[in-house]
Amino acid sequence: AAPSTWFDIFAMHSVSPFLPLLFTLLLSSSSAFTPSSLLLRSTAAPHASLSPSSFVRPIHSSNPRSSSLLSFGRKAPNGVLSLSSRLVDIKYGKVCVESAGRFEKFFLDGVETAVPIEAVRGENWASWLDQQDATTQSWAASMRFSGRAGDHGRHLIIPDESGKVKKVVLLVGDVDGYGEFLSFSALPTSLPRGVGPYKFISFGGVDPDMVALGWALGCYSFDYFKKGGSSEASISNTVSVEWPEGANKQRVKHAGEAIFLVRDLISTPAQEMAPGDLQDAAESLASMHKGASTSHVIGKDLLSRNFPMVHAVGRAAAEGYSAPRLIELKWGSESDPRITLVGKGVTFDTGGLDLKPAAAMRVMKKDMGGAAQVLGLAHMIMANNLKVHLRVLIPAVENAVGGNAFRPGDILTARNGLTTEIGNTDAEGRLILADALVAACEEPCDLLIDCATLTGAGRVALGTDVPAVFVNDEALAASLQAASEEVDDLVWRLPLFKGYGRMLASKFADMKNVAEGSGYGGAIIAALYLQKFIKDTKWIHMDHMAYNTASRPGRPEGGEAMGMRALFELIQSKYPAPS
Numbered sequence: 001a002a003p004s005t006w007f008d009i010f011a012m013h014s015v016s017p018f019l020p021l022l023f024t025l026l027l028s029s030s031s032a033f034t035p036s037s038l039l040l041r042s043t044a045a046p047h048a049s050l051s052p053s054s055f056v057r058p059i060h061s062s063n064p065r066s067s068s069l070l071s072f073g074r075k076a077p078n079g080v081l082s083l084s085s086r087l088v089d090i091k092y093g094k095v096c097v098e099s100a101g102r103f104e105k106f107f108l109d110g111v112e113t114a115v116p117i118e119a120v121r122g123e124n125w126a127s128w129l130d131q132q133d134a135t136t137q138s139w140a141a142s143m144r145f146s147g148r149a150g151d152h153g154r155h156l157i158i159p160d161e162s163g164k165v166k167k168v169v170l171l172v173g174d175v176d177g178y179g180e181f182l183s184f185s186a187l188p189t190s191l192p193r194g195v196g197p198y199k200f201i202s203f204g205g206v207d208p209d210m211v212a213l214g215w216a217l218g219c220y221s222f223d224y225f226k227k228g229g230s231s232e233a234s235i236s237n238t239v240s241v242e243w244p245e246g247a248n249k250q251r252v253k254h255a256g257e258a259i260f261l262v263r264d265l266i267s268t269p270a271q272e273m274a275p276g277d278l279q280d281a282a283e284s285l286a287s288m289h290k291g292a293s294t295s296h297v298i299g300k301d302l303l304s305r306n307f308p309m310v311h312a313v314g315r316a317a318a319e320g321y322s323a324p325r326l327i328e329l330k331w332g333s334e335s336d337p338r339i340t341l342v343g344k345g346v347t348f349d350t351g352g353l354d355l356k357p358a359a360a361m362r363v364m365k366k367d368m369g370g371a372a373q374v375l376g377l378a379h380m381i382m383a384n385n386l387k388v389h390l391r392v393l394i395p396a397v398e399n400a401v402g403g404n405a406f407r408p409g410d411i412l413t414a415r416n417g418l419t420t421e422i423g424n425t426d427a428e429g430r431l432i433l434a435d436a437l438v439a440a441c442e443e444p445c446d447l448l449i450d451c452a453t454l455t456g457a458g459r460v461a462l463g464t465d466v467p468a469v470f471v472n473d474e475a476l477a478a479s480l481q482a483a484s485e486e487v488d489d490l491v492w493r494l495p496l497f498k499g500y501g502r503m504l505a506s507k508f509a510d511m512k513n514v515a516e517g518s519g520y521g522g523a524i525i526a527a528l529y530l531q532k533f534i535k536d537t538k539w540i541h542m543d544h545m546a547y548n549t550a551s552r553p554g555r556p557e558g559g560e561a562m563g564m565r566a567l568f569e570l571i572q573s574k575y576p577a578p579s
Helices: 003-012 016-029 092-098 102-106 122-130 134-142 180-184 208-218 249-267 275-288 308-314 364-383 429-441 456-462 474-486 498-504 522-531 564-574
Strands: 039-041 080-082 115-121 155-159 165-172 198-203 293-298 325-331 338-343 345-349 389-399 411-413 419-421 447-452 468-471 538-543
Touching (some): 092 249, 102 249, 122 165, 198 208, 208 249, 249 364, 249 564, 275 293, 275 325, 275 345, 325 364, 338 364, 338 429, 345 429, 364 447, 429 447, 429 522, 447 564, 498 522, 522 538
Parallel strands (some): 345 389, 447 538
Antiparallel strands (some): 039 080, 155 165, 293 325, 411 419, 468 538
């Protein structure tokens, strides 16, 4: 049989018990396939280039052979096709950046005729209803619509005499503690289609920027990998609305784009979001902003450029797009205040040789959530032209299992010379962050922020939706807390309690990467580990989930920006754009 035939069988059936036989037959039937390269020359036609506006995932043809690995591998620079589990040869990092503004087409200007939406605060519902005509009062009663907290975010469609939509009434309140602005998030996908466009005639006391953002977040879904899915199909079920009067359109657009970007990057499966795809995302983002530039250090060059722990964690992954790397983005005048963002970019975390159980590994595509978040935050900073010099560092790796994977008991040396004894290979994020944080402090820095899906202990302490933050400056911590509450993007400070530092003690190295003894205080201990690599700068460490475990209005299940708007509000308050 021809090599492609055997790959078709492999792709179409569960044949893992017969893999040795399959590969023997494959190798014996093709001189083009060698054990040393595990590469197969491709005769498949190259995929057409796709613009973000027309991006559609290629659908399998009626021929089942088209779904084989031969058809959907990633081409290497030398023209051969590597044995990859990638679906198609598309740069998904670039796609995520370029399609992040897909919600904007559902905001309109200058609408002459529209269905009015009246937003009423829950506590004002009774008085509002008393002022309505008898028909409206009767209709509201028949629909069992009241001002109780459970109705916040619900809407009531009021018909005219002919049965057509006359008005929409939205009940505004704090939706499950996540903010009043999310009251507006269910509307884009629940209002009648073919009726609008719609127009807000009141906001229920909510800032118009937040009204618009709530609507934008309600437009989000992630359908790239469904049959017929695309960036356009993701929002095909939404309706249009006129921009809320008084809204800062650009500010809302930039925030929405950043959140969509973060969500898309995290929700993309790891087979399509390797370290190289994060690099693509950073490069694509830089190309959108005048004066932004990127650079990178890849593979064995990490050793010669002194990023040894990034290399150690990522060296067991495949080469090419999966190879470990340090990604850097810079923007802004060097004479302006310097902000450095560092994001953990573990594109998939098996746990390494200390293998995670299946349930814990299931959503580990999200372990690059810190990298996604700093890219989203960088977009907000650049798009709003804040008066800063921005530097972004992303150590990007896959924590894979292999014969050359780093081991428990190994001693690794960081960029600053400190040594770490590996107590657990599943505490890898702090290792790659350590190298990046040292590099961050080698240049002048007024504020250093790192974001990381670092510990389960942080989630035990605060749950999945509230990021833990550790701050080495009291005034900065207070400002961040206030900013988070101001924009309904809550974070909560945990202490850098020095007493727990003893738990990192090692008999053979400067420290361990995990606590000695009990597992208590894991988030604090991880932050104390990172603090050893911080030098002479104000620092915020954010330990977040980066993933919604269930769907709620404006917060669908999947990747999520958590604490990003709070960080932007803090930075903007300190370093506003020139007037």
